[in-house]
Amino acid sequence: MRPALDDVSVDIEKGEFVFLVGASGSGKSTFLRLVLREEKPTSGNVWVGGKDLTRLSSWKVPTLRRQIGCVFQDFRLLPNRTVAGNVAFALEVIGTAEKEIESIIPNVLELVGLEGKEDRYPNEISGGEQQRVAIARAFVNKPAVLIADEPTGNLDPETSIGIMKLLDRINKIGTTVVMATHDVAIVDQMRKRVIEIDGGKVVRDQSRGVYGMGAS
Amino acid sequence: MRFRYLLREVMTGLRRNITLTLAVMITVAVSLSLFGSSLLVRAQVQEMKDFWYDKVEVSIFLCGDISDSPTCAGGAISEEEKTQINADLEALKPLVETIYFETQTEALSRFKEQFKNSPLAETATIDQMPESFRVKLSDPTQYAVIAAAFAGRPGIEDVVDQRQALDRLFRALAGLQTLALVIAGVMLLVTALLISNTMRVAAFSRRRETSIMRLVGASNFSIQLPFIMEAAVAALFGTTFATGALVFGKIYLIDQNLATTFTFTTFIGWDAVISVIPWMLLAGLGLAVVAAGLTLQRYLKV
Numbered sequence: 169m170r171p172a173l174d175d176v177s178v179d180i181e182k183g184e185f186v187f188l189v190g191a192s193g194s195g196k197s198t199f200l201r202l203v204l205r206e207e208k209p210t211s212g213n214v215w216v217g218g219k220d221l222t223r224l225s226s227w228k229v230p231t232l233r234r235q236i237g238c239v240f241q242d243f244r245l246l247p248n249r250t251v252a253g254n255v256a257f258a259l260e261v262i263g264t265a266e267k268e269i270e271s272i273i274p275n276v277l278e279l280v281g282l283e284g285k286e287d288r289y290p291n292e293i294s295g296g297e298q299q300r301v302a303i304a305r306a307f308v309n310k311p312a313v314l315i316a317d318e319p320t321g322n323l324d325p326e327t328s329i330g331i332m333k334l335l336d337r338i339n340k341i342g343t344t345v346v347m348a349t350h351d352v353a354i355v356d357q358m359r360k361r362v363i364e365i366d367g368g369k370v371v372r373d374q375s376r377g378v379y380g381m382g383a384s
Numbered sequence: 385m386r387f388r389y390l391l392r393e394v395m396t397g398l399r400r401n402i403t404l405t406l407a408v409m410i411t412v413a414v415s416l417s418l419f420g421s422s423l424l425v426r427a428q429v430q431e432m433k434d435f436w437y438d439k440v441e442v443s444i445f446l447c448g449d450i451s452d453s454p455t456c457a458g459g460a461i462s463e464e465e466k467t468q469i470n471a472d473l474e475a476l477k478p479l480v481e482t483i484y485f486e487t488q489t490e491a492l493s494r495f496k497e498q499f500k501n502s503p504l505a506e507t508a509t510i511d512q513m514p515e516s517f518r519v520k521l522s523d524p525t526q527y528a529v530i531a532a533a534f535a536g537r538p539g540i541e542d543v544v545d546q547r548q549a550l551d552r553l554f555r556a557l558a559g560l561q562t563l564a565l566v567i568a569g570v571m572l573l574v575t576a577l578l579i580s581n582t583m584r585v586a587a588f589s590r591r592r593e594t595s596i597m598r599l600v601g602a603s604n605f606s607i608q609l610p611f612i613m614e615a616a617v618a619a620l621f622g623t624t625f626a627t628g629a630l631v632f633g634k635i636y637l638i639d640q641n642l643a644t645t646f647t648f649t650t651f652i653g654w655d656a657v658i659s660v661i662p663w664m665l666l667a668g669l670g671l672a673v674v675a676a677g678l679t680l681q682r683y684l685k686v
């Protein structure tokens with residue numbers, strides 16, 4: 169059986185914005201799971217923020233994940249919590265004081281463009297808005313790295329552009345963003361670094377790249 | 385903040401799994417009631433030992449006119465034989481502490497006192513009552529010495545060690561205690577399995593929350609804590625019921641029933657009940673926390 173990722177060597181600098189592209193099953197999600205330490209490589213090393221994740225003891229994994237925000241295609245919000253509650257959740261579980269949470273939440277919601285919606289429940293807002301909540305939750309800890317696995321996969325092109333603008337803004341604040349996507353238009357429009365994976369191998373690594381070689 | 389968050393999680397969890405929570409409470413209550421009762425039976429046996437071992441005597445029953453044991457073939461015991469027995473007992477000092485001769489009159493009044501609520505007391509006559517030596521030993525376990533010296537001797541109908549009769553009672557009570565302990569053990573095992581299963585269901589029904597908690601970097605401990613607290617709270621309720629059952633038993637069974645009927649012995653006091661409660665708490669909470677923790681290790685991995 170071929171490995172999900174094979175002989176991959178990639179350097180991503182602090183503050184970069186990187187697209188991971190490639191066909192379904194090429195290994196993009198696996199790449200991101202390695203960065204989150206949801207998966208361990210059978211050989212080789214994964215360095216994140218100066219730490220070798222292959223040698224990180226499992227009780228330190230939560231500390232790692234507090235420095236990495238993540239966003240997924242399916243939003244992963246808690247249906248029984250409001251917008252503000254979902255964002256606060258990320259702070260509650262790491263033991264942030266209530267006063268502090270109350271002061272942070274409005275700022276983050278404003279950043280992602282959800283002011284006035286803090287008391288809505290996930291089923292009362294659109295998909296694009298739900299993804300903004302997820303981004304707010306991922307960003308509320310001010311992580312060094314933000315990982316996004318097809319964040320626009322469930323959204324229409326216009327909403328997707330809104331989400332990309334938001335991610336771009338978060339990147340400009342200083343957060344490294346690594347995003348797996350199939351969205352040709354977005355990749356071609358943003359002109360960021362593009363890493364293409366095919367069958368578990370990196371076949372292209374291009375700064376200010378486009379989705380496919382023949383796509384534009 | 386932390387505390388309110390935890391409280392909310394625990395309460396939602398308990399409500400969401402209400403049937404399993406109730407089942408856990410009930411099994412904890414039943415198993416700990418048994419566990420506590422068995423500890424109380426042990427305390428009661430100790431209480432009775434302390435009370436009775438001080439008072440037990442060896443009785444040497446003498447042949448009377450109506451005795452039919454083979455050693456009484458020569459009819460009622462003579463005065464010389466009685467004097468001889470008394471002298472032999474005196475010779476056994478210091479093992480023999482005190483010697484008391486009980487006459488037929490005394491035996492009859494004692495009999496009437498013992499059976500005062502029974503028709504037997506009316507029909508008993510003085511010539512049915514045996515004379516006896518009541519011997520108190522400095523070391524009550526040395527009964528065999530007396531038995532060897534007096535049992536089977538002509539003129540002596542029987543040598544009876546009250547302690548042996550008591551020991552049979554104590555052994556029966558100890559057996560009862562062991563039985564209760566075994567059943568409690570089995571019930572506690574059932575409780576552990578039930579708690580483990582409850583945690584599995586709880587972990588499954590909240591996998592969305594827990595997966596999100598993991599993503600945002602919650603520690604294993606803080607992910608597991610609400611679940612463990614949930615098991616502990618259910619166990620605490622169960623333990624409270626079990627404690628209530630023991631208090632109820634102490635008031636209604638012991639104080640109002642046994643103690644008023646069986647006035648010849650003492651019964652355990654509140655100190656015994658109170659000293660059992662910490663053990664029940666320890667068993668209940670310990671079991672819940674350990675069973676929950678071990679299960680969650682498997683179902684809530686990073």
Ligand SMILES: Nc1ncnc2c1ncn2[C@@H]1O[C@H](COP(=O)(O)OP(=O)(O)OP(=O)(O)O)[C@@H](O)[C@H]1O
Nearest residue numbers: 171172173190191192193194195196197198199348
């Ligand atoms: N847990 C797993 N165990 C074994 N194989 C897996 C596992 N997860 C993924 N794979 C395999 O690894 C390969 C890469 O999967 P991955 O999810 O990384 O692809 P992807 O590029 O994210 O695809 P998509 O664009 O459809 O999301 C696939 O062949 C997949 O079948």
Ligand SMILES: [Mg+2]
Nearest residue numbers: 196197198317
């Ligand atoms: Mg994928």
